[in-house]
Amino acid sequence: MPELKVPADVLLGNAARAFSQAISTESAEHIKPFHRYLAMRFVIEGGFHPTDIRPRPPLMANFRDGNWYLSFEPDVEDEREQIVLGALKSKRIDLVVSKEGIGPVLAVSVKGTIRAFRNLVNRTEEAIGDCANIHIMYPGLVYGFVHFLKATDPNDRELKPNDKSVDPNGDAVPAIKAYAKILEGLAGRRLVRNDYARYEGVGLALVKTKTGKRENPLLAVFPTPESPLTLNACFAALYQTYDLRFPYTYTDPILKHLIRAEWHADSPALAGLRKMEATGEPLGYSARTTAG
Template sequence: MAGEVCRWTTQAQALSAFADFTGKTQSASHIKPLHWYVACRLVLEGGFDPDDITPRPPFRVERRSGRPPVLHYDEARAGGGERTILGGLKTKNVDVVVTRDGIGPVLAVSCKGVTGAFRNLTNRMEETIGECTNLHITYPALVLGYLVLLRANRQAEELLEGVGEAAGTEPEKVLAANDLALTAGGDPVAGIMRFHNALRELVGRRGIRNDVSRYEAIGFGMVEMKPGARGGLLDHYPEDDSVLRIERFFGTLYLRYDERFVTSAPDLASKTRRLEWAADSPALKIAGLDYEGRSVPVVPLQEAES
């Protein structure tokens, strides 16, 4: 998928692409649809201008004087790539970035997908902490999110059979015990629980003077691999009260953004306030939309002028 532009992508499509991928993860093809899903959602639900987002989502904004803007789906406007951000220690390519003209990067999401070798998850923490610290040193107001997916590999024989058939290889050569995410009883293995608990300590940054090594939001999801449920999110882990539940991820990003760039900066609000789309925008009726778009009711033109 290298060089491809951002496509309209639903959560179900992003998760299925991650579950079904059989190539080398170095290509990032297993996680690229998640980038597109995040970018599209930041427009439709978040109210960010697609021109401000990298990779650029396939939407076009029709602005009207005194009336809410209309959002259109427009594949011709889509773009690809990542944005390079100047960090305090080194430059960093970040998966999805919202940049405001005259301000710089204001919101960014780093996406990771782990298909196996779960005993080594805690080794990723140094990289995870370093990325967050690096970016917050230069941009302390940046609202930074970390979205990570893991394959919920269950039984060894079930997993080996499914992946082996998909890859066209001998099952025993594809996976090892280290690739199992869940025990026979359905509970996460110890390595995944440690990873979850470590991430939980890295989230919750509220103000720009808070610890630069914490993320504003972290989303943690385990993607089902068993037949009949493949490509869906595991419903029982993280547990319902976990701050890492993906359902809480985007709302937290929007809240932190509004606090820093709108509420605390009223002189910039005309530039930083998130857009509200006209409720009859064609893009809000796009097939597969699985969250509520950010919109306001349409006022008839005669009423708007009176």
């Protein structure tokens, strides 16, 4: 099988570039690269099949000789989002994983903010309502919330105080730290009977405006590495909760498709990623693999 070019947005740094350079959020073009990044990550790291994900990532899974093989296929990409029915209103969610015969099993709402950071706390009402709306209709759905914030240049004197996210010491401003505390309280829904207004996983990331090609595009000092709000912690919580609710509980062989796939290490897509990493461009997470 030929080895196709690795899509640019498989790297967080490439996806972050459009966001960090945005001056307006009206077109949503600043956030779409993150949607593509997440869709590919949920396949490569999460083990979800590309055909189960909307927007559909440029990946193809093939089963042969008892193993799953993953390859990049740009022609199958579909950026259309899925509409999920809520208790009060329908919602077009940024990333949705659905399983045949079950319906939506995992979803992630993605937000992006480039200014007016002091108003973040006031926007939590929307996040809480959105979460409750979906969970009332689908109590078992694993729901995540990821918010990307622009990490402003502390030396930019043209910025208004309300539009600054980073202080002169390179740390997050108090308004963002207060917002993070609220987000921590909205995360951690574990069991189906738990509070519908809480998410299973919440992520917060400050995207730097200037980074080298091989640098981490996110502010490293906040959230701290041990925080449950880091992207890695958020996604780990989503995967673990999904496994608890779906594969762990299935008793009929017809539901075996609920188990997350493990990709063969010789998959063309993984070979391409290894070559990319060999040039000094780290993927930033580990693929879900098996030696076969």
